[in-house]
Amino acid sequence: MSRIGKKEIIVPKNIETNIDKSTISISGKKGKLSYNVSNSIKIETQNNRIKLIKQDNTKKAQAIYGLSRSIINNMVIGVSQGFTKQLIIQGVGYRAQMEGKSLILNVGYSHPVKIQPPNNIEIKVENNTSITIHGINKEIVGQTAAKIRAIRPPEPYKGKGIKYENETIRRKIGKAGK
Structure with a gap:
């Protein structure tokens, strides 16, 4: 209990x-x-x-x-105080940028992915690979971070994708050659 x-x-x-x-x-x-x-x-x-x-x-x-x-x-x-979530983008050519209040992600798709943040949520991009989400409602901050991460979750072989700042990705070994 x-x-x-x-x-x-x-x-x-x-x-x-x-x-x-x-x-x-x-x-x-x-x-x-x-x-x-x-x-x-x-x-x-x-x-x-x-x-x-x-x-x-x-x-x-x-x-x-x-x-x-x-x-x-x-x-x-x-x-x-407010709540903050940090996301990190890893991968060759993967980057993020802000266009007005919208977040634009280039993460290996044929088109850039555009994300419009909810009200009272502030998104900042530092050095094209670090995304900071800040707001006063913990639930909405976490949900926004989860939506951004879901666009390209980290994969276990090369570690490419969008991950939380303190998240560890369990890496797998690729095919064993003869």
Whole structure:
């Protein structure tokens, strides 16, 4: 059984929280996020701390309890610091560039792949092989990074493709010659 839901969320002084029935809104210097909490969970705030309380003792309530706590904690971190994902492009001739707000990838296809980022997501390209995705919503930042990586995932023989910064690719040995 998860004990994540029992932990209190410490809210920094420059973050403002607003609870309206089952909706919690958190705003900070980076932006504003809101989340609808399930009816089986009650939210209490006490001097810069948020605590979640289960209303009933079912398996579903327990699962939503930990999930809600994690989402609200990620919202607090997002509006204060933000989230960042780094992608690295490896391969001869593989490169990325920005055209306005769109990301253009040349990764071995007959055509360049154009990606339009979602709202509130900022994409930067450094030295044509490093892509940085930054935003306040952890879920959207991760989903955007996964979509970009899915265009050309790293392959195990030569290691070519788009990979996360700290990802290790298990390399395979090619055909053994006689």
